[in-house]
Amino acid sequence: MLKPILIGALLASTTIAPALAQADTDITVVLSEELDLVEPCMATRSNIGRVVLQNISETLTELDVRGDKGLTSRLAESWEDKGDGVWQFKLRPDVKFSDGTAFDAADVKHSFDRVFSDQITCESKRYFADTALTFTVVDDLTIDIKAEPAQPVLPLLMSLVTIVPSETPMEFVRDPIGTGPYKLTEWTAGQQIVLERRDDYWGEAPAVTKATYVFRSEPAVRAAMVEAGEADIAPQITAEVANNPATDFSYLNSETVYLRVDNQDAPTTDIRVRKALNAAIDREAFIGTVLPEGTELAVAMVPPTTLGWNPDLSPPAYDPDQAKKWLEEAKADGVDTSLPIEIIARTENFPNVTEVAEALTDMLKDVGFNASLRMVEVAEHEQYYSKPYPESTGTRLVLAQHDNSRGDPVFSMFFKYASEGTQSGVNDPKVDDLIARASAATGDERAALWSELFAYVHDEIVADVLLFHMVGLSRVSERLDFTPTIATNQQLQLSEIGFK
Template identity: 65%
Template sequence: MKTTLALGALMLAAGLAPVHAADTDIRIVLSEELDLMEPCMATRSNIGRVILQNINETLTEYDTRGGQGVIPRLATSWEQKDDGGWRFHLRDGVTFSDGSTFDAADVKHSFDRAMSDQISCETPRYFGGMTVEATVVDDKTVDFSADPVQPILPLLLSLVTIVPSETPIEFTRQPVGTGPYELTDWSPGQQIVLTRRDGYWGEQPKVTSATYLFRTDPSVRAAMVAAGEADLAPSIADLDATNEATDFSYLNSETVYIRLDHTVAPVNDLRVRKALKMAIDREAFIGTVMADGTLLATALVPPTTAGWNPDVEPTAYDPEGAKALLEEARADGVPVDTPIKLIARTGNFPAVTEVGEAIQQMLTDAGFNIELQFLEVAEHEQYYSRPFPTSAGPYMLMAMHDNDKGDPVFTMFFKYDSEGRQSGTHDPKADELIAAASAATGEERAKLWSELMAYLYTDIAADIPLFHTVGFTRVGENLDFKPTIATNSQLQLSQIGFK
């Protein structure tokens, strides 16, 4: 007791408050609520920020902090076999939060469940254009075979969250995982609480519990941290990032874009798609509603990605040229005056409202008939992923896409293949390039990806890439945390310390 009192007195004399257990409970304020707590949906950024590697872990992990590439998580090692398949050796002594033991049967079930057509998981979109099968060798060994052979399968498996083999093939509201935390409260519209659990196989994190709060206004999120009502706001607006001690910018792997549906008039006409790109003055956003350092995009992957094509130039702002293309299309009977909805997601990024309103005005000035509509995440998803609504009429969808893995395979099939889950593109040459690049290795792989990017952007105007964004995070002065390129899609509580 004397030692405790003496330590407290010393800390007070130094201007510090004594540390109590509650000081390791933190509050995180996010921009949008979760509509699901399903592990196989953790590749969606709003869900991944809470679940991924906190509740549910993966066999492998892409290291965004140490730059080591693919590193072990629930698998300790792996090797490619003579037939092109891969063998994974699993970590021993791992248990789930329900007390059950982790083994190879859980890995196979998790993979088969995520890929099942009986459940609408996000994971299969990253495995498009290939057939992958998991086979149990023994309790601690799993083989994966792929057709065509997948040279980066260990990287792809960093997206497959592991659940117990007893998990039914239906969405769950109470995820069970091997991670250091478990879900202890989910009050929709109010909060989510994760609590550190005993029995975790790895080093115990310093954060004992995390309460997630939700506020759509970035200024409110920043103010909450400043006032001590929250400890961390992973996403704030650059205009609110005014305190060098607490506010940090970071390279973001998110790309803002507008998806176009090539099957619906008038967007099915190439001239109309090119006119849409020409009518948007993207440079006008940078340094105004978008932060300085924001890059104009020509692809849905950031410049740090293998095969990124530096020779593709952003479309120049040319409203008169856009009007001329529309008149040419009109003369050929294309219904260019048809109303087109521009659908965006509320709270998707800090300046989404201003960006949406400005683009609506720019397109209207060029002669388009644009109706702007903002939707919450669950309703937005109905327009984002197949099956698309059949009675919505012509619409364009503004969204953000995250690829922090360093390879376009995590983007190209599901965004651009004719069978892709979020693709509005139907082009045989694009399909062929995607298939060839996905199976290639080394320089040939990068060359094919580069060719595909030029073809999508220049030749067929597949969609409208807008910006590679810069992220801003406000970190409470009590926390030891720096954001990374992955912060918008996952937020590992184990990477948060205390000063």
């Protein structure tokens, strides 16, 4: 059922581009999928964030994923809880955008006004749940942000929104202007993106002077390019080609793979059908075959390192006979179980995604689902992933990968499960109540409420088909001083790369 990767055939049928002439401090990064946008407010989407986030455009705060510093300063030097939902942020002085203009509090206000504007659909907006933010510019380097309801992790939420100049229009841009250490100097759609180091960056000058991003869909080709010296980093490769301990890194990343189920579409309105979807899938069969050893079975939308993790939850058992019984029971009660169920998967979303999607489809067919598969590019995938969902006969299961490297479920649970969540297939008053109370709570109460929500979503409503917590595999040239981390799939900060 699970198809092997024919590495030799891939290499034989694909021409590897000639080596790019470059300086000793220039690098080439080979990515698995092209960028459809270079818009800063979309930088929380992984394919965009790897290029834009903290390279071109920076955030007010940043979570330290390499060490134990926790939340650290970026464009905000400090922050203080003033009470009544108000946080005051002191901004870094003497910062300039790549167009030479000065950074100040008005830019922060405009950046958030833009994110929440109805004239533009920004990815980062969905992380703020139903929190209303009010911005008051105190002076050029001081801004008060009031959250209603009060948001105890507001400084952490500030790590999600990139800051743009006040002059940035309320539409997607092709020439992003940021405060980061690099500026975009070339974007040739379908071929390459080039970032060059700024001489007037406010912080320490990074070692990398220029980064050229190229795109190759085959993981064996990406790995071979690094081996041949034609590229320096391939952030995503597969276990089949990760065979060099000197250059290949394996690490548990912060991504969770799942099938989003719309609980309001027939036939998945019936919980027995949702249970059957889960029982039909042999999750263990994927690990060590098309997914690397170390991949973990998921019981929540977030990785086990997240606040409120519930250790009492277990993955659904693989039981095709029980799946068939649930479908028969639902059919006997008038549920049309013959309605089509289409899996929508994003090409190059993660290594071997096509093989994973094909196997999932076959497993659903084996228990009696009228299942089919459609592989789409990232822009089309977004049309099915976020509301308003297109109408369909039957239902669609969206195969997706969700990142939460920030340690708190607030970055996942509202937009994935709340009735008003932009990527939710759920409409449940108890879910909405738990999310609202957990988001406003602190300490042990916050952890306990998130834990209760995880159990309710998993056991009581069977909201979706949770699959895997993923292992990342990267190949890094031996000339670089760089070790991938939990955040590497979401962002690739050039300032963290050195040379041996």
